[in-house]
Structure formats: C-alpha cells, structure tokens
C-alpha cells in the first residue's frame with residue numbers, strides 16, 4: 313500500500329516509523345569527519361524529513377510522483393486553479409500543480425520544519441511565487457476558496473473534514489490518495505501501481521421543489537419538479553398535473569444537472585441544465601428541436617443529504633479500516 317518503509321497496515325500512517333534508522337548513518341558520518349573539516353565549518357545541512365515521521369494527526373509519507381500526477385489530472389487542474397493540499401508534507405503536490413499545471417497552490421502543514429522544507433523545495437523548483445506553504449492546522453483553517461483540494465490523510469480524518477468539503481462551492485474537485493469519504497461515493501477512482509486516488513466533485517444543492525417551464529410542441533409547459541439528494545446522488549419527479557413521472561437517470565456533476573423524462577404526450581426529452589442558487593437554466597432536447605428549460609426553487613433549499621457530521625457507525629467503520 314504505502315511504499316518504503318511500507319507500513320504494515322494503514323494505521324502506520326498514524327504512528328511515526330523509526331526515525332533513528334534514518335538519522336543514524338548521518339550522525340555516524342558527521343562524527344567521522346576530522347575536526348575543522350569544511351563540513352564542520354559550514355552551516356548545518358538543510359533539514360531533511362524522514363518518511364514516517366510523526367505529524368499532528370497523521371505521519372508524513374509522500375505521495376509517489378506517478379499517483380500525484382494522476383490526482384491532478386483526475387481533478388482536471390488547469391492554469392490559474394487554486395489547489396490546496398491538506399497536510400502538505402514536503403510540498404510535492406502543490407509544487408507539481410504549479411510547475412506542471414500552471415496552477416496556484418497552497419500547502420497547509422502543521423509541522424513548521426516541513427513548511428520551511430516545502431518552501432525551499434518550491435524555490436528550487438522555480439515556482440515559489442505560485443506554490444506557497446503555511447503553518448496551519450487543517451481542522452482550524454478556512455480553505456473554502458480552493459478550486460481543487462488534495463489529501464493524503466486517514467479515513468477518520470477524511471470523515472471529520474467531510475461536512476466542510478461538501479459545503480465548498482459546487483464544482484470544487486476533491487482528490488484523496490488512498491482513503492475515501494465514507495458513504496460519499498467517489499465520482500471516479502484511478503489506480504496507479506495499485507494505489508487508489510479518488511475524485512469527488514462537490515455537488516450543487518438540487519433538492520426541494522422547483523417550478524419548471526419549457527416550450528412544448530403545443531405551447532408553454534409548466535411542471536412541478538421535486539428532487540431529493542444525498543451527496544451527489546439525486547432522484548426526483550416531474551408533475552404535469554395530469555401525469556407525474558420519475559426522472560430518468562438523473563445525474564448531478566457540480567452545478568450540472570442532467571435527466572430525461574417522458575412528457576404528457578409520451579415523448580422522451582432530455583434536460584441539460586445548470587444550477588445557480590435557486591435557479592436552474594438549460595436546454596430540453598426533443599424531436600421538435602431544442603428549447604430553453606428553466607426552473608425556480610420554491611421555499612428554499614433543504615440541507616444536502618449527508619451534510620451532517622458522520623454517524624458513530626461510519627466513524628467506527630473508518631477506525632476499523634485502520635485496525636483501531
């Protein structure tokens with residue numbers, strides 16, 4: 313799962329690995345140098361973190377290059393995107409986002425030495441202007457301005473973050489190395505050398521009752537649309553007065569809502585629309601041509617299903633994943 317030194321189980325991400333194993337050869341080498349040698353006279357070598365070293369809530373183990381590149385591609389990072397890595401370690405995800413995708417990156421990292429190390433790495437990569445690092449606790453920091461959030465944390469930490477992540481602006485892309493967000497199913501998962509990376513696209517709130525209108529073959533059509541939503545999963549129906557029908561294969565991706573329906577005359581139509589607050593605007597496709605489709609939400613948006621804190625069962629399951 314996690315490479316050298318490979319933790320025996322994911323719980324190893326919580327515990328520090330043998331730091332002395334890494335540092336001992338360095339200390340032996342330094343002791344063997346003659347007094348007054350150039351190395352002794354120079355300043356101490358720059359700080360180097362040790363894989364598996366302790367962190368506030370999770371140890372430091374870097375994401376391999378191939379997987380982090382895939383994570384940024386899954387998130388469709390584009391120039392100018394604001395990419396935030398939660399627990400940034402040596403800064404490699406944020407640096408790659410700036411260097412290879414021309415994004416603006418911010419790494420939040422609790423360990424001050426790692427922050428300095430990441431800043432030095434960003435300078436060496438020539439991207440210090442677009443890859444920045446801040447000493448911060450991810451559970452006490454506002455990162456809501458991000459377009460893309462990356463994580464390599466632990467299942468229970470992901471669950472604790474989930475209400476905050478789900479409340480981010482619709483369309484924000486979330487990518488996690490290894491661990492999921494409990495009952496919030498990923499929109500896509502990739503594997504690179506057997507390691508998973510999961511993508512979620514923060515959904516808009518589509519729930520509630522909407523007054524929908526579009527131009528039908530015989531004039532304006534009005535319908536009441538009701539939608540229920542849990543995370544990005546939606547289901548609903550359209551009520552034409554004489555007939556009520558369920559929505560066919562409704563799909564919500566960020567602000568984009570797609571569904572089909574069979575109208576009162578028995579014609580199958582497809583809707584492709586965008587949600588902006590309490591308004592839905594788009595196109596209805598049918599045999600008579602493509603027409604505007606609009607809807608206005610009535611009586612406010614209900615909370616998105618899944619937005620509450622994770623249940624005790626979910627937290628227990630997450631800890632069981634770690635063998636805790």
Ligand SMILES: C[S@@+](CC[C@H](N)C(=O)[O-])C[C@H]1O[C@@H](n2cnc3c(N)ncnc32)[C@H](O)[C@@H]1O
Pocket residue numbers: 325366367368369370371372373374375397398399400401402403404405420421422423426448449450451463464465489
């Ligand atoms: C598994 S490493 C991942 C590093 C980097 N994101 C990557 O994928 O290469 C997790 C990092 O989170 C940091 N960390 C742990 N708890 C944190 C917290 N509460 N706030 C900020 N950083 C934290 C650790 O110091 C460590 O560097």
